[in-house]
Amino acid sequence: MPAMKTPGVYIVEKSAFPNSVVEVATAVPAFIGYTQKAENGDKSLLNKPWRITSMKEYEKYYGGAPSPKFTISDVAKIEDADFKVRLGGDTRGKGKGLAQDNSRFILYYSMRLFFQNGGGACYIVSVGDYDGDASGDGKGEIKADELRKGIATLIKEPEPTMVIIPEVTSLADLKTCTSVQQAALLHCGNKMRNRVAILDVFDGYKDRQDPDGDCIAAFRDSLGINYLDFATAYYPWVQTTIIPDSxxxxxxxxxxxxxxxxxxxxxxxxxxxxxxxxxETPEAGDDGSPAGEPKxxxxxxxxxxxxxxxxxxxxxxxxxxxxxxxxxxxxxxxxxxxxxxxxxxxxxxxxxxxxxxxxxxxxxxxxxxxxxxxxxxxLNLLPPAAAMAGIYTAVDTTRGVWKAPANVSLASVSAPAVNITHDDQEDLNVTTQGKSINAIRSFIGEGTLVWGARTLDGNSLDWRYISVRRTMIMMEESIRLGTKAYVFEANNAQTWITIKSMIRNFLTGIWKRGGLAGASPDDAFSVYVGLGETMTPEDILEGILRVSVLVAVTRPAEFIEITFTQQMQKS
Incomplete structure (x- = not known):
């Protein structure tokens, strides 16, 4: 307040309420891949994360669909045929296969799948166009180095909470694909720690008994063990209706x-x-001439x-x-x-x-x-990560980030590429190495459902479920940003009480909405801050204010066991 030297009336305003923690966005995916163009007017958007909210905006800045081209050839085994040709008396038919002669660009189709499954605001990182040069032949190459550069551009963007790279499955081989996915894990789990990666299984359209090998075993072997709690994967790919028959x-x-x-x-x-x-067959003539040949x-x-x-x-x-x-x-x-x-x-x-x-x-x-x-x-066979990003968005909006994104049907999906049974899912969900793969299954009368909610760190009791990891990211980021207002404030009891009250109010709101488990707020969380509680005198001298937060995050009921026992007749 200014010094009172001139006679008059002076107004003094005092804050009645303390600062509050605002919940950060939880479902803002970032998609990395190739587009028809990347421009905002006369400015290039190449390798620049750009926020959009609809498919119309995507087409405005990044253009339309690619132009895939196929050739027709014979196949050695009729079981491998895309279609069969039966001519004349040939009952077995000859197998024919389709082979795409240009790169399999699928970001455009994946974006349509994302929005049709409930997607909203997201970021696009275009790392190149379909041509790769000025030839206009649509034969640009999908390169791992360019996709990795796209990941690096997200370091300066704090808002994205998911990373999806649909075209990583179009790379030449599993080793190259995995190198990009490992870069995504490093980005999410080490450099940022405020987002997760949704991974697609390379060759995930194949059955696990395919003669070429088990795609799940190969995926697990090649991925490594670092930062698995910041990633989740889904199998198999899905047959969609994104491109209508018309x-x-x-x-x-x-x-x-x-x-x-x-x-x-x-x-x-x-x-x-x-x-x-x-x-028709001409009838025999009255003069005794024989009936003619059919015509x-x-x-x-x-x-x-x-x-x-x-x-x-x-x-x-x-x-x-x-x-x-x-x-x-x-x-x-x-x-x-x-x-x-x-x-x-x-x-x-x-x-x-x-x-x-x-x-x-x-x-x-x-x-x-x-x-x-x-x-x-x-064309309609697509990896499921983009659809899952849309489902994450829809579930977060309607139920909350703590609700597991499972037991939810997929829109614009006609069937999974591989039918998975109850027994088949056992090894997907629970494995010795802990690399859980979430299943996408078809159920009679229900359609195609997401039937798994684990991270790739399935052996961890802390980070087994993707909803727990994402809820913790939300609370950590929200509290971090809310507490930022107290940097350089006095490190004394008044500041400690204010911070503690602010965090407790935020966590109480989460508990009331079902994000934290407990009969009362005291059962659901605890907040500690203060000298002798979280800090020593040396910490205060060094300018350190420590806060300890304990939370009981709601976990999904993955297995429901109902026990039946017969009892004696009582009347």
Whole structure:
């Protein structure tokens, strides 16, 4: 207050209430990966964490989906086939496989899965685009070094509470994938200690009895033992509905794939002449002439003519449907259909041609439908970490961070990639090494559920459950930030009492909402601070104020045992 030297009235305001601890955000994931672009106006967002709140914002700053391209090839074992080709009298069929010839960029699809499972505010770190250079061929490479650099950019961002790297599973091998995941563990458990990593299992779409080996055992062996309490992992991958069937066309095939498809369709359309069209047999003549050979009916002949014309035009129509890249050359090259057309006109024409061809093939070719379903299955197969980040957000919002993110259904998921039984989950959940893997299971009448809530440090009684770890992070960060106001205050009894009261009020609120276990606040937590209690005279001389907080965090009922015993009849 100013010195009172001039006569008048002076106002003095005094604080009636002490500072309070404000609960920090608990569900703000950071996604690291590759995007179509990374720009805010004329400013680059490459390797810069940027906060968004919706898919619309993502597309504004980072663009749209990648352009995956597949080729069609023979497979050695029919069991490994993506689809089967049965022509003529071949009942077993020939196996065909799909192979993607460009990098598997999945951040865009993972973001859609995140928001559809309840996701909200999050950070994006774009480490590169789909091309990798100016070629525009969509064949940019996913590199471990670039993903690790993306992790490092989050050190200066205090808000994110989760780290997810969907495209780490698209790296060349398990060793490279694990190196990035270990960097994420180091970031979460050593450098920051205020966030957790949600990890995907490399090759997690495979069964554990796969001839190539047990993906879970390989994941556990390669991950190491450091900072496991700051991470959780989920198995298996999930089959999603992120990309609807209506968006799947032959345009997902590369040039060689389209050529192979054309040949298969031509063969199918020709073989189908005697297989599935209405036929009729001419009756014997009155003059004793024998009955004629079966031949297509009028309706059948119309179908045959349609197929014959389609088979004949397949090359031309598909080639024309790919004309966007060379539309100017086509227009100026004397093509009568394109004369006088603008670029926009040609693009519209190409799209209509593609749509018409796709609709026609869907109607007359079962093989084409098979191919599209195989492509859809490939594109919609995604690792589950992004979906889990969305579920964490939804559960935190509705129930609180102390509620285990389990026994919750996954949205936009049709089925897990591998069906897990009760017995299968035993080794996933409880293992000698303690590296628990949370299962995603399908239950009859309930759908696909998250059926596990452990960290990778499953042998620790302190940090076994991910809800406990995340609740502790929330309380630690909230109290740390709240207590920051008392740095350089007098290290005396008045400050100690104020800090103790502030922390107790905060923890009482958590206890009332169910985050701490106990019949009363005194049973749920204790706060100690003061000389002779948490500090020595030497601590005070050195400027140290020590506070000790004990909490009983609510833990999930992972196993429920109900005992039945028969008793004697009483009446």
């Amino acid at each position: 968006e799947i066309t032959f345009n997902y095939l590369n040039k060689a794939g389209k050529a192979a498809l054309v040949e298969l369709l031509k063969t199918e359309l020709k073989v189908a002449v005697t297989d599935d069209v209405p036929m 297509p009916s009028k309706e059948g002949q119309m179908i045959l003519d349609q197929r014959a014309n389609l088979a004949k035009e397949l090359d031309n129509v598909i080639e024309f449907a790919d004309a966007v890249a060379a539309k100017i050359a086509l227009r100026d090259g004397g093509d009568e259909q394109l004369k006088g057309k603008t670029d926009a006109d040609i693009e519209s024409l190409v799209l209509s041609e593609r749509a018409l061809l796709n609709k026609t093939l869907m109607a007359v070719s079962p093989l084409y439908v098979q191919v599209l379903k195989a492509i859809s299955a490939r």
